[in-house]
Amino acid sequence: MTSFLLFLFSLKVAFCSCQTENKRSGFRSGRAQYTVSRVGRLAAVVNESSGLVYRADRNTFWTHNDSGGRPTLYEVARDGSLVDSMALPYLKNRDWEALTSQDSTALFIGDIGNNANAQTQLNIYRIDPKVPNQFQAITFQYANQQHFPATKDTRNFDSEALVFAKDSLYLISKNRSQPRRFVNLYRMPARAGHYAVLPVDSVFLKSMVTDAALSPDGRTLAVLTYGKIFLFEQENQQIDFRHPTRCLRIPRGQTEGISFVSNTDMVMTNEKGKMFLIRRK
Numbered sequence: 001m002t003s004f005l006l007f008l009f010s011l012k013v014a015f016c017s018c019q020t021e022n023k024r025s026g027f028r029s030g031r032a033q034y035t036v037s038r039v040g041r042l043a044a045v046v047n048e049s050s051g052l053v054y055r056a057d058r059n060t061f062w063t064h065n066d067s068g069g070r071p072t073l074y075e076v077a078r079d080g081s082l083v084d085s086m087a088l089p090y091l092k093n094r095d096w097e098a099l100t101s102q103d104s105t106a107l108f109i110g111d112i113g114n115n116a117n118a119q120t121q122l123n124i125y126r127i128d129p130k131v132p133n134q135f136q137a138i139t140f141q142y143a144n145q146q147h148f149p150a151t152k153d154t155r156n157f158d159s160e161a162l163v164f165a166k167d168s169l170y171l172i173s174k175n176r177s178q179p180r181r182f183v184n185l186y187r188m189p190a191r192a193g194h195y196a197v198l199p200v201d202s203v204f205l206k207s208m209v210t211d212a213a214l215s216p217d218g219r220t221l222a223v224l225t226y227g228k229i230f231l232f233e234q235e236n237q238q239i240d241f242r243h244p245t246r247c248l249r250i251p252r253g254q255t256e257g258i259s260f261v262s263n264t265d266m267v268m269t270n271e272k273g274k275m276f277l278i279r280r281k
Contacts, residue, residue: 016207016227018247024204027230030246035279040079042273049269050160051099051110052211052257058083061267063257067095067113073129078267080275086132091125098162098211099257100169102190105130108138108169110162117150117157117176124162124169126192136192138169143196153177156184160256161212161223164190166237171197172223174208181206183223185241203241205230214239215260222266224258227251229266229278252276 021027042049042063050066060083061076071091075084088109095113102108111123124138142157150157154177161172171186184199207225214221214234221232221239229250233243250268257269264280 016249016251018228018249020206021204021228021230021247025244027244027247029249030231031248031250033246033281034248035281036250036252037277037279038274039267039277040077040081040275042076042080042269042275043074043082044273045082045085046074046076046080046273048256048271049273050097050256051162052259052267052269053099053101053107053213054259054261054267055101055104056216056261057104061259062099062101062107063269064096064099064109065093066097066256067093069093069096071096073099073107073109078275080273086129088125088127088132088135090133091135094123097160100162100164100213102164106164108162108164108190110159110171112159112162112171114158115176117145117155118148120148121194126190138188138190138192138195140188140195140197142186143198150177156182159186160210163212163214163221163239165214165218165234165239167191168239170212170239172209172212174210175205176208183209185239187239201240201242203244210254210256211258213258213260213266215263217263220245220260220263222258222260224255224268226254229258229268248278250276250278 048066073086097113098110109125126136173184185201186197188195211224223230229248231246253270
């Protein structure tokens, strides 16, 4: 049964399109402006990469495994080979789903998976890679959630996308609600504390969101879903969905991680460990 469901999922991703989002949210198809090439495979120890962030000072990436994996960050090269690992035994990988960075001194690990929409508190950990035995905890709750677990038509309190900008962290909901397909954007301070967050923006996306990344110049937000990447123009280092630009149809399986490596080019990973470079022509 599991193999059959995976086959159906792969088929759905393979035949996805941008037509609905183009019509309802104002995107334009942009796949023709990019080339996609496979550039590597993640080391075997990264058996289910669920977060990805580029480390520009070393031309490598940080990544981690999904729920139940070891509380460890893995540094991998551009071809996916293992460079180093950083064990964080004082943390628990309940459901690590996202990774973002402020700079070379601050990483944020999003223990924010909430498939059942039943968690009353979720966690983000801020660590300094040079002092990995210390961390700051950022905890939050969805202030607009009324039921635990959420009812089927409001099941929009799960996130796999985390982005840092200026002095804030932004979450993008995955959206499991039926039949609505609006994903919500949440904002909170990027410092230790407990926050009750409310949506600050929303946009219609037919696919479920699995990651997001901000370009180094802060001008482009990329939102990854199964089979597609949505690009939004940003202004004044404030993250929002006000200026949708392109929808890139890139069906490469269950894609879970994305990171910019320049202001225009991105690297994407899927659950099978394959790495792809999406390059602007």
